[in-house]
Amino acid sequence: MAALGAAARALALQGRSGGLRACLPRPCWPHAPGRESHLWATALLSLRAALPVRGEPLRKKKKVDPRKEQAAKDRLKKKIKKLEKVSQELIPIEDFITPVKYLQEERQRPEPEVPFEVSERRTLLMKKWTLYKQQEAEAEQKKIRSMLEAQQEALRELRQESELLYQAAIRRDDSLFPFEKEGPTYTPATPGYQAPEGKYNDVTKVYVQVVHKR
Amino acid sequence: MAAPMRKMLHGTARSLECPWRLRTLCAAATAAPAAAATPGKSAASPNGGSPWRLLGALCLQRPPVISQPLSPLQVEMAELLEQIEVEKSRYSDHEIRALEEAQRLERKKADIYDSDDDDEKDILLVQDLEDTWEQKFLQFKPEPRVTEADKKNDQTSLHRKLDQNLVLLVKEKLGDQETWMLPYAEWQVGETLRGTAERALATLSQNSVEAKFLGNAPCGYYKFKFPQAFRTENSIGAKVFFFKALLQSGNLSQARKKNDHAWVSKEELGDYLKPKYLAQQAFI
Numbered sequence: 197m198a199a200l201g202a203a204a205r206a207l208a209l210q211g212r213s214g215g216l217r218a219c220l221p222r223p224c225w226p227h228a229p230g231r232e233s234h235l236w237a238t239a240l241l242s243l244r245a246a247l248p249v250r251g252e253p254l255r256k257k258k259k260v261d262p263r264k265e266q267a268a269k270d271r272l273k274k275k276i277k278k279l280e281k282v283s284q285e286l287i288p289i290e291d292f293i294t295p296v297k298y299l300q301e302e303r304q305r306p307e308p309e310v311p312f313e314v315s316e317r318r319t320l321l322m323k324k325w326t327l328y329k330q331q332e333a334e335a336e337q338k339k340i341r342s343m344l345e346a347q348q349e350a351l352r353e354l355r356q357e358s359e360l361l362y363q364a365a366i367r368r369d370d371s372l373f374p375f376e377k378e379g380p381t382y383t384p385a386t387p388g389y390q391a392p393e394g395k396y397n398d399v400t401k402v403y404v405q406v407v408h409k410r
Numbered sequence: 411m412a413a414p415m416r417k418m419l420h421g422t423a424r425s426l427e428c429p430w431r432l433r434t435l436c437a438a439a440t441a442a443p444a445a446a447a448t449p450g451k452s453a454a455s456p457n458g459g460s461p462w463r464l465l466g467a468l469c470l471q472r473p474p475v476i477s478q479p480l481s482p483l484q485v486e487m488a489e490l491l492e493q494i495e496v497e498k499s500r501y502s503d504h505e506i507r508a509l510e511e512a513q514r515l516e517r518k519k520a521d522i523y524d525s526d527d528d529d530e531k532d533i534l535l536v537q538d539l540e541d542t543w544e545q546k547f548l549q550f551k552p553e554p555r556v557t558e559a560d561k562k563n564d565q566t567s568l569h570r571k572l573d574q575n576l577v578l579l580v581k582e583k584l585g586d587q588e589t590w591m592l593p594y595a596e597w598q599v600g601e602t603l604r605g606t607a608e609r610a611l612a613t614l615s616q617n618s619v620e621a622k623f624l625g626n627a628p629c630g631y632y633k634f635k636f637p638q639a640f641r642t643e644n645s646i647g648a649k650v651f652f653f654k655a656l657l658q659s660g661n662l663s664q665a666r667k668k669n670d671h672a673w674v675s676k677e678e679l680g681d682y683l684k685p686k687y688l689a690q691q692a693f694i
């Protein structure tokens with residue numbers, strides 16, 4: 197901004213000096229013929245208008261000014277940096293922000309009265325569930341361990357057989373990842389199924405993280 | 411000998427990545443049933459002097475297509491969680507509309523208000539909307555989870571038991587008996603064991619099957635000795651190394667005869683494989 201201002205000022209200076217230089221040779225014909233006399237008068241007038249007539253002699257740009265300009269620029273830059281530090285906006289996660297309309301009073305459900313038996317049944321069921329999940333997790337761990345053990349054994353045997361093959365076997369397979377596969381669905385896919393056509397307007401808000409340069 | 415040495419050095423440099431390799435769990439275990447010895451395979455395979463023949467076997471699996479049914483406890487828990495979720499939630503727009511309409515109907519019945527504010531949204535009641543949605547849903551007919559192949563118990567079809575892993579087994583003639591086992595091929599000089607397994611797949615399916623091999627390392631092995639008749643100086647027995655692969659597309663049925671191959675699930679493996687072979691299939 198400051199640079200632009202300086203450039204503008206320089207241009208203005210140039211323009212003014214150009215204008216000055218252009219105007220000066222004009223009144224060289226004091227004995228202009230009558231036909232052009234009005235022109236000469238207007239030229240003088242324009243000359244006066246061109247010069248900034250303030251009653252002060254023109255001041256030259258001193259050396260202090262560039263330093264002042266630099267100081268002004270630095271101050272501006274510091275202000276910008278302070279603003280940037282404050283406003284590092286993070287992209288909001290829309291799932292975590294409850295829309296205001298759902299916090300209103302009339303939206304609340306009446307408190308459910310849970311009878312004692314139902315709540316007892318619920319707690320017992322949850323306890324059974326935790327036990328079930330623990331068993332499931334343990335079984336999974338066990339299976340994983342047994343599969344790894346089988347693989348290690350196989351590699352040990354292979355090593356006994358041939359070192360070369362062993363080295364080939366433990367090499368990393370680069371073509372394996374990235375590995376994409378669609379998971380199981382509830383019902384199998386219907387062969388030759390055509391989904392119903394329709395238009396839709398995508399109204400998802402796309403946020404762009406603004407990275408401020410330092 | 412210089413070339414193999416260089417290769418080994420290169421290999422050891424990479425073996426630092428080996429812990430990562432071994433810890434990655436690839437797909438389900440491939441049961442490699444390696445039952446009897448392989449008679450008639452007297453191709454000389456120098457294993458650096460060891461008396462064991464090397465075979466590479468393939469555990470080809472078809473991953474499940476549909477999800478498994480929920481157990482009763484899981485069903486109960488799912489219902490309970492849904493109930494709790496509904497109790498703790500707020501009213502949605504649809505529900506508020508339903509409530510307002512119910513109130514308006516009551517007021518109409520009570521004859522307090524005339525049809526002054528009936529112009530607003532009387533065209534479509536919530537009930538009508540829900541009925542139309544129900545109708546639309548009933549019009550859609552999903553595929554059944556229990557397929558025809560299940561009912562016929564066709565072992566060679568891939569559409570059986572869509573919610574489980576199916577492993578490919580082939581019937582091979584070993585010695586004088588026919589046994590079911592995982593497809594294998596003998597190792598040849600100059601190829602890795604994974605290459606052997608891939609070759610087994612190619613010869614078995616005549617290149618009509620696409621499979622994704624899960625890594626270079628074998629997932630299991632089976633060691634057996636040949637019966638006395640077949641033992642030679644070079645080979646006392648054979649070691650079979652199993653490699654796991656996931657089936658992506660294609661089927662065997664065009665390539666092989668009807669009764670030679672089968673896609674079996676884990677529970678049915680016991681019907682087909684010999685006990686000793688089956689015991690090694692911890693990785694299936």
